[in-house]
Amino acid sequence: MSTFMKPLVFLLFCISMQMCSQVKQPQKSNSTEKSKSMENSSTKNNPYYSRTDHTKLNVANSEWKKILSPEVYAVSREAETERPGTGKYNNFDALGEYYCAVCGNHLFRSDSKFSSTCGWPSFFEAEKDGVIYKRDSTYGMERTEVLCKRCDSHLGHVFNDGPPPTGTRFCMNSVSLDFVADNKTAAK
Numbered sequence: 583m584s585t586f587m588k589p590l591v592f593l594l595f596c597i598s599m600q601m602c603s604q605v606k607q608p609q610k611s612n613s614t615e616k617s618k619s620m621e622n623s624s625t626k627n628n629p630y631y632s633r634t635d636h637t638k639l640n641v642a643n644s645e646w647k648k649i650l651s652p653e654v655y656a657v658s659r660e661a662e663t664e665r666p667g668t669g670k671y672n673n674f675d676a677l678g679e680y681y682c683a684v685c686g687n688h689l690f691r692s693d694s695k696f697s698s699t700c701g702w703p704s705f706f707e708a709e710k711d712g713v714i715y716k717r718d719s720t721y722g723m724e725r726t727e728v729l730c731k732r733c734d735s736h737l738g739h740v741f742n743d744g745p746p747p748t749g750t751r752f753c754m755n756s757v758s759l760d761f762v763a764d765n766k767t768a769a770k
């Protein structure tokens with residue numbers, strides 16, 4: 583009896599170990615998904631992403647295409663615009679910092695965000711060394727495009743109909759931004 587039970591117990595032990603390791607895996611991918619839903623960037627697979635390194639990047643789009651999600655790539659590298667009212671930071675007023683979803687460069691502070699009816703997250707002021715400007719005359723309009731200073735990714739456009747104190751309205755795509763809440767920044 584006991585000689586029969588021993589291998590059976592061992593077998594059961596093996597099966598339970600197997601089940602444990604199977605249970606662990608979905609938990610792991612769950613937490614990854616959670617952090618993904620908080621932020622646009624997939625920092626894990628992006629060797630260029632850094633919130634402290636300000637070195638100018640010169641990375642080809644063919645390389646970015648392998649790293650970025652299709653949504654982030656379309657907006658940031660091909661200057662597409664997300665549909666108004668759909669972005670996750672449009673109606674969002676938590677305190678914290680906004681970074682470039684492509685490279686981690688600091689772009690905006692929540693203090694400069696204001697409620698705009700245009701359908702995209704809007705700011706009256708950008709980080710001084712965070713952005714650059716480019717003339718954009720596509721779609722028969724004269725506009726000023728806003729790009730990340732570090733990685734040249736498209737962020738949105740800037741207009742001169744914003745509120746005081748600057749009168750400027752940075753009209754941004756949510757997908758180009760990564761928000762980090764104040765308490766999270768302090769903890770890092």
Ligand SMILES: [Zn+2]
Pocket residue numbers: 682683684685686687730731732733734735
């Ligand atoms: Zn960037």
